Amino acid sequence: MRVQSLPEASRFRDNVDRRYITRLVEELIRIPSVTGQGDAEERAARMLVARMDELRMETSCQRVSAGGANAVGRLPGDPAGPVLILNGHLDVVPAGEGWTAPAFEPVIRDGKIFGRGAADMKGALAAMLGAAKLVHDMRLPLCGTALFSFVCDEEDGNRGVARFLADCPPADFAIVGEPTGMRIAAAHRGVIRYRITTRGCPSHIGRTDSAQNAIYRMIGVLEAVRAHDAALRRISHSLLPPAMLAATVIRGGVKDNMTPGECVVTLDRRLLPGETDRSATDALRAALYEAVPGEPPGIEPYLYMPPGEADTRNGQVDALRTLHREYYGGPAEICGFGATCEQAVFLNHGINTVICGPGNIDQAHTADEWASLDEICDAAGFYAWCIAHAAQLANPTA
Numbered sequence: 001m002r003v004q005s006l007p008e009a010s011r012f013r014d015n016v017d018r019r020y021i022t023r024l025v026e027e028l029i030r031i032p033s034v035t036g037q038g039d040a041e042e043r044a045a046r047m048l049v050a051r052m053d054e055l056r057m058e059t060s061c062q063r064v065s066a067g068g069a070n071a072v073g074r075l076p077g078d079p080a081g082p083v084l085i086l087n088g089h090l091d092v093v094p095a096g097e098g099w100t101a102p103a104f105e106p107v108i109r110d111g112k113i114f115g116r117g118a119a120d121m122k123g124a125l126a127a128m129l130g131a132a133k134l135v136h137d138m139r140l141p142l143c144g145t146a147l148f149s150f151v152c153d154e155e156d157g158n159r160g161v162a163r164f165l166a167d168c169p170p171a172d173f174a175i176v177g178e179p180t181g182m183r184i185a186a187a188h189r190g191v192i193r194y195r196i197t198t199r200g201c202p203s204h205i206g207r208t209d210s211a212q213n214a215i216y217r218m219i220g221v222l223e224a225v226r227a228h229d230a231a232l233r234r235i236s237h238s239l240l241p242p243a244m245l246a247a248t249v250i251r252g253g254v255k256d257n258m259t260p261g262e263c264v265v266t267l268d269r270r271l272l273p274g275e276t277d278r279s280a281t282d283a284l285r286a287a288l289y290e291a292v293p294g295e296p297p298g299i300e301p302y303l304y305m306p307p308g309e310a311d312t313r314n315g316q317v318d319a320l321r322t323l324h325r326e327y328y329g330g331p332a333e334i335c336g337f338g339a340t341c342e343q344a345v346f347l348n349h350g351i352n353t354v355i356c357g358p359g360n361i362d363q364a365h366t367a368d369e370w371a372s373l374d375e376i377c378d379a380a381g382f383y384a385w386c387i388a389h390a391a392q393l394a395n396p397t398a
């Protein structure tokens with residue numbers, strides 16, 4: 001149902017407070033909120049809570065860990081109406097090498113803002129808050145509630161989003177603002193990482209045979225890993241690259257005249273929607289046990305982020321595409337997202353969720369990371385357009 005009193009999409013775009021959003025991205029980049037380092041994630045959360053308080057939103061700062069907190073804001077509308085969540089993460093990866101300017105001092109040049117987190121994803125946080133400001137400035141009537149979850153710890157264990165969802169009211173739809181260049185991404189691959197260990201008999205190299213050599217035993221494992229990867233790459237998905245498995249780190253042996261007693265390889269497995277850590281691990285175990293005679297290698301999964309895919313059949317994603325077309329023009333095609341993200345966490349909580357945010361994923365985690373300020377500011381208008389039309393997203397068939 002269309003709310004009749006709403007202005008047209010172009011007025012949303014024209015009324016975006018571009019200066020406010022630009023300053024907010026700069027302010028966010030200046031807080032070096034590297035995951036788990038010091039109290040910077042909490043400082044970023046407190047800053048955003050203060051900004052939301054200025055807009056007279058209902059806010060809370062949720063403590064998640066020592067130094068980590070979420071900023072949660074609520075724009076209340078009709079209490080019987082739909083609940084739309086706009087989500088983004090506060091934390092960033094470390095600066096790393098290769099920057100031509102300090103990573104946490106924002107630089108604006110040629111319409112781009114440079115700094116750690118510009119694309120992943122402080123630009124999106126500023127766009128989402130810019131949407132709240134637009135709703136406030138335009139005094140838009142809201143048919144429901146918009147919830148803003150700006151969470152810590154995304155790049156590590158997703159503890160921030162788990163804390164947010166622990167007492168989040170039932171919600172109808174969520175948008176995760178990871179960088180998609182404002183395309184609508186309906187799915188992403190998950191990841192599981194393993195440590196694989198083979199053992200031998202550590203002794204003088206002249207006195208043992210090759211069967212006791214942990215590094216030689218790993219050769220069979222790696223051949224099996226490569227064969228398993230080739231099989232996985234035949235599993236396709238309409239929006240995503242295939243499933244895959246790769247060896248990424250290898251370590252073994254202690255001295256050049258000793259038979260290595262242990263060899264450890266790290267594997268990175270990308271999962272398609274429908275796969276789980278259990279199904280992936282069972283398949284890997286079968287592949288490795290079959291290929292390696294004798295004592296089976298140790299298989300230790302140590303990190304898991306599930307894959308996710310929005311429900312595209314209930315009409316919500318099509319409703320979002322319609323809103324996207326109305327705001328941006330163009331075909332609003334659905335794509336996949338090229339990294340792990342919190343979409344799966346929302347989906348597993350029963351909230352249909354897509355990924356749509358400013359910036360390019362290729363910029364994430366790179367030196368001289370940047371994002372387009374125009375794209376960020378236009379995104380604010382789009383998010384506000386979605387908030388204003390949340391009823392269509394919540395209940396597209398009504």
Ligand SMILES: [Zn+2]
Nearest residue numbers: 089120121178
């Ligand atoms: Zn991200």
